[in-house]
Amino acid sequence: MIKKRYILNFPPDSGDKPFSYHLVKDYDIRINILKAEVYPGKRGSLLLELQGKKENIENGVEYLRKQNIVCESLDKRIHFNEEKCIDCGNCTAVCFAGALTMNHETWKLEFDKSQCVVCELCIPACPLHLFEIDFR
Amino acid sequence: MSKIKTYEEINRKLKSGEAVVLTAEEVAKMAKEATPEEIAEKVDVVTTATFGAMCSSGAIINFGHASPPIRMEKIRLNGVPCYEGLAAVDSYIGATACDPDNPSYGGAHVIQDLLEGKDVVLEAWAKGTDCYPRKHIKTKINIETINEFVLFNPRNAYQNYNVAVNTTKRMIHTYMGTLLPNMRNATYSTSGELSPLLNDPEFRTIGIGTRIFLGGAQGFVVWPGTQFNTSKPKNEFGIPVSNAATIAVMGNLKEMSPDYIQAAYFEKYGVSLFVGIGIPIPILDADMAKRVSINNSQIETSVLDYGSPGTPKLGQVTYEELRSGFIKIDGKKVRTAPVSSLAKARKIADELKDWLLKGEFEVTKPIQIFPKNTALKGLKETEVDND
Structure with a gap:
């Protein structure tokens, strides 16, 4: 069993398909919707956590892509300019998901992208503006 | 009777490579087993450091005279307003200054751009005089073209600082970072046991003229900082339990490094400047050894x-x-986060230690000690006569 987060972007005409039903029924994947933004008639974006057998998840993702849904792993959509980070800790103050934390030995920032829930609070909280998340 | 060392003795040892220099964190650890007398015997200098956003910062710049010359009466650097009331081509750019139409780029960013060697657009206007006939200039400048480029920060390195929380139902944006509603986080700022002014709380060795690490170069404490306050309540270890004393510092920006000077923009608050400061504390006697031995469990601060x-x-x-x-x-567990960089502060304390051990840096006896028993006034508003 593995657990992985994906960002899904739906084209305007894909809103009427029960894709989550198929992910559960046909691919035996447990899905957890962490964030959703739907603009009817325009587009929609979703942050999903998929849990299941590695092979099933791969096939499920393949199925989604065939439905014209953009499905990309979350870590590929998070951009963090680590080189410029000064380890001030401001981002950790707002990251209630626990993705951004300070190492209590070195006091350097640690970023576990797999914990991110795309609340996007770190983007304005970083005084150096080092975060970008491509959700929409 | 414990040993008493002079500044001269310590500097001689630093020059000859015999001195023992520790960081304030190292000495705090050592103090768990050694007495102040033993520490005074073994240790000569303790390095302290901080790297935090310090809003009361800025730079003095002399642009040099153009031909024909101009008496600059309104000045912009990359659109950021600078002070125009200092002769013809002197100016001061405050870290928090900005064009209200572009609030996320301010004086701190101009200072950083210049420090990094980037070109900055200087535009200035004047009425034109007999000796300064020119009325307008627009040109590019950089760190090489300007004469003086001096960091002058009226209030830095606060001796302790408050912890910030937010009990309201809405998120607020402050210089202490983003505070989540219903006290869901708490932010704090100083480097604790490594923080300069917490290691010499009575200012026996830090005063006017103290040589310090400033932004990667040698700088100086030039005055007590603004809002210098020695009347804040202290705990049993002599540590003020909220923001108290401060220092004004100066140094040559042309010698500094962008590693230790960093512009910042705080959402819905404004621009500020992270400044790296390190202060060496000479261990003159057992009393100073005791002061620098302070550890994080003994330093308290107020939650506001x-x-x-x-x-x-x-x-x-x-x-x-x-x-x-x-x-x-109040019985509620609140998650904490720092808003100043302890990792950078440690790097500064180590670098300063290295400079001292190499004999490249002397400890300085203050030319003048700071005032005692100072307090702060608020701004009392009085009625103004309208003509």
């Missing part, structure tokens, strides 16, 4: 509600608790 008018105090915590990741306020 930044969401309520008058920022009421909700509690008092130690830096040991703050660093654990959680504090308790």
